[in-house]
Amino acid sequence: MVSIIVPVYNAAPYLNQCVDSLTNQTLKEIEIILINDGSTDDSLAVCMALAATDDRIRLIDKPNGGVSEARNDGLRAATGEYVGFVDPDDWVDEDMYEHMLATLTAAQADICMCNYVKEAKEGTVPVLMKHSGGTIEKEAILDEIVANVIAKPSFRSGETDIMGSVCRLLISRELLERGNIWFDKEVAFMEDLLVCVEAFLKCERVAIDAGAYYHYRVHESSTVMAYKSKFYQRQKQAFAKLQELLVREGKAAALAPRMANRCIIIALLALANEAHKDNPTPFREKIRNIDAIVADEELAATLEKIELDNVEPRKKLELNLMKKKASVRLYLYYSVFNKIKAALGKG
Structure with a gap:
């Protein structure tokens, strides 16, 4: 069966x-x-x-x-x-x-x-x-x-x-x-x-x-926990495949608001990934990678449209830092945030 x-x-x-x-x-x-x-x-x-x-x-x-x-x-x-x-x-x-x-x-x-x-x-x-x-x-x-x-x-x-x-x-x-x-x-x-x-x-x-x-x-070697090389590029590739699927099935317009939210979520995850404790990349390259993420035109256009009035305070801070393209502050923020998550065991 x-x-x-x-x-x-x-x-x-x-x-x-x-x-x-x-x-x-x-x-x-x-x-x-x-x-x-x-x-x-x-x-x-x-x-x-x-x-x-x-x-x-x-x-x-x-x-x-x-x-x-x-x-x-x-x-x-x-x-x-x-x-x-x-x-x-x-x-x-x-x-x-x-x-x-x-x-x-x-x-x-x-x-x-x-x-x-x-x-x-x-x-x-x-x-x-x-x-x-x-x-x-x-x-x-x-x-x-x-x-x-x-x-x-x-x-x-x-x-x-x-x-x-x-x-x-x-x-x-x-x-x-x-x-x-x-x-x-x-x-x-x-x-x-x-x-x-x-x-x-x-x-x-x-x-x-x-x-x-x-x-x-959930353990240290889980995909969700581990540092992932080229994470943003690979997520963007999958995002494009998802968009192609929705267009093919005639559902792209109906799901456009959720795809906009996913675009932002991918960027947030990518920023946390750059600040991961196991990321071996030199500091300057990490900042360049964050620069590239926040400079993404699709992301910038999506951030401009989002309404922040009812967003929870922590998320509002993250989105505002992304809007301002504050790469160093984003890196420092996520470095601290990752340590807090690890200490609390939230992975």
């Missing part, structure tokens, strides 16, 4: 917990596809040992090609009626896929979405959507899901977005095949978000399961 795709790259310490949570699913009619993406640690040996214990585990060993191509290889190999994705350093509740399949089939939906739990060394935090359950159809999918996956409605306090991760979804394989939906191997960041948006735009009905089944591990 369900094919669960796990792209594996240098995840040996976490694989047993991840795969055990899948082999112990209360839904037994599953296949687990492990794609070893050219790991240089013991991941392949761990995968082989795990595959020997359960004939529902299929192992694909390939040269390193990135997470997008690994997931595509998993999709090509999948035989299940529905597809789920799990990252190798995460794990899921043992009844996740039984519940999600029941929710999806009862609603006759193409996609089921659940909540997730953020697992950090400081503690466990459930991250819940505003929807407590039910189904969302057609135009409401655009307003209530796609828009919030792209960006939160505003920069006011209390506004939230929806994390665009395929790992919280159960998707009809027929929808993926009919829509010709694949992960873009040219995109280094936001590849999840692109697939989520395209799948939501091409489906008729989404079922919401209120359960928080997926456990997302």
Whole structure:
């Protein structure tokens, strides 16, 4: 019934917990596809040992090609009626896929979405959507899901977005095949978000399961925590791909306000990335990189249009510094901000 795709790259310490949570699913009619993406640690040996214990585990060993191509290889190999994705350093509740399949089939939906739990060394935090359950159809999918996956409605306090991760979804394989939906191997960041948006735009009905089944591990080597080289350029590339997708699907105008917010969010994340403690770049080059970010014409045009009256104080400070192109002050601000976040364990 369900094919669960796990792209594996240098995840040996976490694989047993991840795969055990899948082999112990209360839904037994599953296949687990492990794609070893050219790991240089013991991941392949761990995968082989795990595959020997359960004939529902299929192992694909390939040269390193990135997470997008690994997931595509998993999709090509999948035989299940529905597809789920799990990252190798995460794990899921043992009844996740039984519940999600029941929710999806009862609603006759193409996609089921659940909540997730953020697992950090400081503690466990459930991250819940505003929807407590039910189904969302057609135009409401655009307003209530796609828009919030792209960006939160505003920069006011209390506004939230929806994390665009395929790992919280159960998707009809027929929808993926009919829509010709694949992960873009040219995109280094936001590849999840692109697939989520395209799948939501091409489906008729989404079922919401209120359960928080997926456990997302945050650790020092997590993508969200680590310093990323050429982050802004890669995010801008993904942003352009997202814009192309919205134009192709005829939704660019409807989602223009959220894309404007995402443009600003990308810049804010890029500024924090430049001030990351692990950034090896010399100080002057960091400032030049920040200069380039705040000089971006699309960003400047977006900042000019934003209404700051109701923006929370911290965000207002950040946006005003960006408007003024105050690169050194931005660097100092984010250097302090990153240290505070690390001290509080918020990652």
